[in-house]
Amino acid sequence: MNTRTLAAAVTLSALTACGSTQLADQPVLTTQSVRTTSPNNVQISGRAVYDVSGSICPAPPSGYADFVSYPGLVLSGSLQGCWYTKVDSSKTTPSGVYLETGREVFVGSLNGGPIGVFATTYKFESKFSGSTEIFGRCQHPLVAGSGTGGFAGATGRLDYKDIVADPSNVYYIYRGHISLR
Numbered sequence: 001m002n003t004r005t006l007a008a009a010v011t012l013s014a015l016t017a018c019g020s021t022q023l024a025d026q027p028v029l030t031t032q033s034v035r036t037t038s039p040n041n042v043q044i045s046g047r048a049v050y051d052v053s054g055s056i057c058p059a060p061p062s063g064y065a066d067f068v069s070y071p072g073l074v075l076s077g078s079l080q081g082c083w084y085t086k087v088d089s090s091k092t093t094p095s096g097v098y099l100e101t102g103r104e105v106f107v108g109s110l111n112g113g114p115i116g117v118f119a120t121t122y123k124f125e126s127k128f129s130g131s132t133e134i135f136g137r138c139q140h141p142l143v144a145g146s147g148t149g150g151f152a153g154a155t156g157r158l159d160y161k162d163i164v165a166d167p168s169n170v171y172y173i174y175r176g177h178i179s180l181r
Helices: 003-018
Strands: 036-038 041-050 073-077 079-092 097-110 116-129 132-141 155-163 171-179
Touching (some): 041 079, 041 155, 073 171, 097 132
Antiparallel strands (some): 036 041, 041 073, 041 171, 073 079, 079 097, 097 116, 116 132, 132 155, 155 171
């Protein structure tokens, strides 16, 4: 079991024990703070938690059935929906830095708009002390041409930051931009 998988399992256990995976339990980020830099370029931000119960995020969409390396992430804020991951590679450096790459797919909406799907690639970097994550972050550029429905023609990038200060309440914040054409 790799370090991130172990840390995810510990995090998932903590989230399950605290019952903090439900959107209703999370602070709601409103779109009032969303800034539009051009008619089609929307600054986005929000929060994500693992759906450890499996009751919020159904199976990944058609064509992405193997995107189950981790439980679905439930996103709130500018993006509302589920995020699925497929790990392609991972390694830990001698200094304890964990590196992972892969692909992901999001199913949901932007600011309450029409439902759609988009795919990303990602690079994740983190530092662990034993099985405890000290910090983590990742970059997720949207895959050109992957958008459907409300995300048809979408381009952009999301960045995630792992919030790990309290092991019983680990969550992820995201920010970035999406351009719709």
